[in-house]
Amino acid sequence: MLSLEPTDDLARPAFRDVESCSQWLGQLQLTNLNLAQNTLSNQIGELNRLALSGKVRLQILETLRETVALVQHDCAKKLGGKALPLADEELALLFALANLWQAMLHGYLRCVQMAAAGDASIAKKQALLQQRCLFYARCRLEAFGTAGYAPDARSWQQLHALYAAIESSPLRQENVRDPYFHDAFPASCQTLYVATLLLHRARLLGLTRSELQSAESWLLHWPETLSLVAQCSASRNDAPPLAVDLRGAQGLRSLAHAQRSDSLRFLPLVPLSKQIRVKAILLKQGQTPRQLDLGDALAAKDCIALLETLHACWCEASTDTLADVPRPTQPVHLCAGLEKSYGQIAQKPFKPVKDVTKAVRDAQLQIATFGRVLDETGRHKLQELGFVPEEWQVESNGLIEARLLRLHASDERLAPRQIVIVFAPESDGYKAGMVRQIEVTQGGLLYLVVHYLPGQPQAVIAQAAATGGEQWQSSSAPALLLPALENLRIPASLVLPRGWFAPGRVMELITPARSKRKIALGISVESGSDYERVSFSLL
Structure with a gap:
């Protein structure tokens, strides 16, 4: 059983019964979410220190749930899609999320302890109390996941300890309805615990929120498939079991x-x-998701794809990710952002070309004087200008996707859907890709899932001239040219900075060797946080 601080006669919460709690919640201002969250956390902390009967404490906690859920949901939105590692202010918000869930957990845990001590007013509520404790332990885990962080050791230890406390009790199999969890579908503590474990294992599959909710709902509907045992064996062709340490982190x-x-x-x-x-x-034989109790959120083909993805993650033999179990593997180098990617491929930093005509005149003058074009950027090494590729470990590196772990802690932040290039040390076999998923591991390292773009990238400068009828000014930017893959019928495309694309916009592409070609932009193929991949035609 998790330990709690003793109650304190000096505790002064703003409410001591359901009536005063409801009145206080009615006056709570929710326009400032951070203030509301901090106020709730402080008041629930005071409530947890106050000596109360189990029945009154439970009634107050149940009254608080709706407001807490609303505030936490809106606060969590602020952390979605952020560059990682989080900035200090963002990290403070993550800890505030975790602390409010922790306060709710402590409140219900106080009720559990009172029931165990013989409080008759909540003796028949023990299964509900255990479910609420596991639910809020799960919410704390989920808060870290929403922010792109692996849950900390404390979160895992208390989740495991809560299940271990009822492992040998009939309470673990008793179904409980929770109005704030999958529409009050009845689920036992064991089902909730195992579903939480399985959903966490699937967190790096790139699933949408709808897919994750569907997967969790399916697990809740299949409780007979979810059990934990102390001894287990498996035949060669069986799905291999997974393991969890109830005293682990x-x-x-x-x-x-x-x-x-x-x-x-x-x-x-x-x-x-x-x-x-x-x-x-x-499903493949024609039955509908509704007929199979798979819900209405996904179409049949999407259900099939999700089921097959989950089966591969949970039920097929595979090694644990580097995010969970770091271990030595082959290294690769990675550069993030268009400017650094350009510099690495071109082997010289990007230099803006503000006036192409002047640049040509300067080049002609240099040839006449020195017999060659002088490269001013060549006076500096890439390393001196901060263009140093980072070393990452490879979990997998295929044609379409790579999974990588940064070898060292770093302050350099990476964002979802950011452009990167990946290449082996001492190699010019560059691959351009988009960060599909990112997580900060328990050890503080970054784990990436990179989705590769088609074609080996070439460094070019995109030079756009000012035109009277357009809003665009004369400017240049680093870009990546992705050549056509004729055998796959994939046309050439261009990776530009965000905000540079407009259908029909005319520009010149200049290679590091100063050769030029004139193009007109076509359509936007895809966009990321700092880039847009577009089609083009030669003029």
């Missing part, structure tokens, strides 16, 4: 990375594997 692990201990539990996955495969087969 992480989630599920493959057997290859699980350390033997008396607190190790196994999740047999043969039942879940069979359930997923049967659902996918029936």
Whole structure:
């Protein structure tokens, strides 16, 4: 059982019963979310210190739930899609989110302890109390995930401890309805705990919020497939079990990375594997998601794709990600952003060309005087200008996607959908890609999932002239040219900074060797946080 501080006669919450709590909530200003969150956290902290009967405490906590959920949901939105690692102010907001969930957890845990001590007023509410504790422990885990951080050790340890406390009790199998969790669908503590573990393992699959909610809903509907046992065996062709340490500080692990201990539990996955495969087969045969109790959020083809993705993640033999289990692998180098990517490929920093005509005159003069064009940027090494590629470890590096772990802690931040290039040390085999997913690991390292763009990138300068009928001024910017892949019927495209694209815009592409070609932009193929990939035609 998790320990709590003793109650304190000096505690002074703004409410001591349901009536005063409801009145206080009615006066709480929600226009300033940070202030409302801080006020709730402080008042619930005071409530947790106050000596109350179990029944009154439970009633107050249940009354607080709706407002807490609303404030936390809106505060969490501020952290979505941020560059990582978070800035100090953003990190403070993450800790504030975690602390308010923790305060709610402590409140229900106080009720659990009072029920265990013989408080008859809540003796019949023990399954509900345990469910609420696990729910708020799960909310704390989810807060870190929403911000792109792996949950800290404390969050895992208390989640495991809450389940361990009821592992041998019938309470773990008793269904409880929660109006703030999947429309009050009845679920047991064991199902909630195992579903939380499985959803965390799937966090790096790039699933949408709708897909994650569907996956969790499916698990809640399949409680007979979710169980934890102290001993487990598997045949060669069976889905291999996963393991979790109830005294550990992480989630599920493959057997290859699980350390033997008396607190190790196994999740047999043969039942879940069979359930997923049967659902996918029936969908392919023409049954609808609703007929199979898969909900209405996803179309049949999307359900099939999600089921197959989840089966590969949960039920097929695979190694744990480097985000969960760091280990030595092959290194690659990575540069982030268009300017650094240009500098690395061109082997010289980007130099804006404000007036192409003047640049040509200067080049002609230099040839007449020195017999060659002088490269002013060549006077500086890339390293002196900060163009130093970072070294990352490779978990996988295929034609379409790479999964990488940064080898060292760094203050350089990376954002979702940011442009990067990846290449092997001492190699010019560059690949351009977009950061599809990013996470800060427990050790403070960055883990990336990179989606590659088609074609080997070439460094070019995009030079656009001012035109009277357009809003564009004469300017230049670093860009990447992605040549056509004729065998795949993929036309050439151009990676430009955000804000540079307009259909039909005319510009020149200048290579590091100063050769030029004139183009007209076509359509936007895709856009990221700092780039836009566009089609073009030669003029």
